[in-house]
Amino acid sequence: MASLSMASVTVSFCHHPLRSSSPKFSLRSSVNFATSLASSHSISGLRAVFPQKISTVASPNSQKFQSFTVFAHKGYKLKTHKASAKRFRVTGRGKIVRRRSGKQHLLAKKNNKRKLRLSKMTEVNRSDYDNVIGALPYLKVNRKAT
Secondary structure, X not given: OOOEEEEEEEEEEEOOOOOOOOOEEEEEEEEEEEOOOOOOOOOOOHHXXXXXXXXXXXXXXXXXXXXXXXXXXXXXXXXXXXXXXXXEEEOOOOOEEEEOOOOOOOHHHOOHHHHHHHOOEEEOOXXXXXXXXXXXXXXXXXXXXX
């Protein structure tokens, strides 16, 4: 199950020339981490979101209230179809190969030459590449391999 991690940071700049000569700066943050019990997260990347020193420069023309919000969501992890993963392999050149069918039973009827031919790997047709890659999203396939 994919967990959702969300960080929200709102930074506001407000400059009033009548009150003081230095601009006011306010930092408002709300951090919401929803994780499952089985996963463990480290919040080491939060130092990049909240810097140690903050320097601001406001122009005298900007009297409007400015704010922006940054959201970071964890992406969805693609699923591998395990039955397909047992049937297909990728060679070093990036081709998808599979075993030949017909060697499960009734081997007494088949001669040795036929059994040797059936035990070898054969390449998958190019028209089936989209189906195999859809079931196995993390395969390192080279579509241009010949």
